[in-house]
Amino acid sequence: MISNPSNSSQSASLEHNETHSDRTSDLSNSHQHGTKSPVDHARIERAVREILAAVGENPDREGLLETPARVARMYAEVFSGLHKDPSIHLKRVFTESYDEIVLLKDIEFHSMCEHHLLPFHGRAHVGYLPDGKVVGLSKMARVVDEVARRPQVQERMTETIADMMEKALGARGVVVMIEASHSCMTMRGIRKSGGMCVTSSMRGIFRENLSSRAEILGLIMNPKHG
Ligand SMILES: [Zn+2]
Numbered sequence: 001m002i003s004n005p006s007n008s009s010q011s012a013s014l015e016h017n018e019t020h021s022d023r024t025s026d027l028s029n030s031h032q033h034g035t036k037s038p039v040d041h042a043r044i045e046r047a048v049r050e051i052l053a054a055v056g057e058n059p060d061r062e063g064l065l066e067t068p069a070r071v072a073r074m075y076a077e078v079f080s081g082l083h084k085d086p087s088i089h090l091k092r093v094f095t096e097s098y099d100e101i102v103l104l105k106d107i108e109f110h111s112m113c114e115h116h117l118l119p120f121h122g123r124a125h126v127g128y129l130p131d132g133k134v135v136g137l138s139k140m141a142r143v144v145d146e147v148a149r150r151p152q153v154q155e156r157m158t159e160t161i162a163d164m165m166e167k168a169l170g171a172r173g174v175v176v177m178i179e180a181s182h183s184c185m186t187m188r189g190i191r192k193s194g195g196m197c198v199t200s201s202m203r204g205i206f207r208e209n210l211s212s213r214a215e216i217l218g219l220i221m222n223p224k225h226g
Contacts, residue, residue, distance in 0.1 A: 046068075048068035082150050090165065092136070099130060108123055109122065111152045116188070128174045135169060144161060154178055158201045173209075
């Protein structure tokens, strides 16, 4: 169901084999209402208790008693995109003769770096040059949100969104640019704050045609009005 092969193999590697079959059946039901959460909360709670003990904390002290359950709920939320196919939001397209650039800027997102399980957050800019088909702007924002809610690296997130847009719209060009600040850079390691990581994916005319590329980059970089 998840259209990005790298993400489905990645989700499998997150869990031991014994839960893999559960996960697969949950994935196939993920768009029905009322199915129970595919996330094993009890297992996360046990793991969080272990981490607390391993770093020298007392998981039974008052302030930490509810922490494992809270962390389990948080992970279920921030990784909820693993159990969804975001491209479903792009299925409903409209026939339009509009043939200029459509660009949705500053789509705020929060994601989790898969290398450290620390948050990275920022803004995505998603645009395309239609070829007879357009999609609702809010749908583009939903795609960004759901792709972000997985263990991620920013580079793959950028490509995944571009792949989905390209495939769903058959557009003449697609651009995705993401600017993000990574906690694994700012709170640990080299501890440099303020460093923004920028990634982009250009498809079709934005890759091939220099003036089209310059036009879309100009629109993305332009200071905001008002
Ligand atoms: Zn990281």
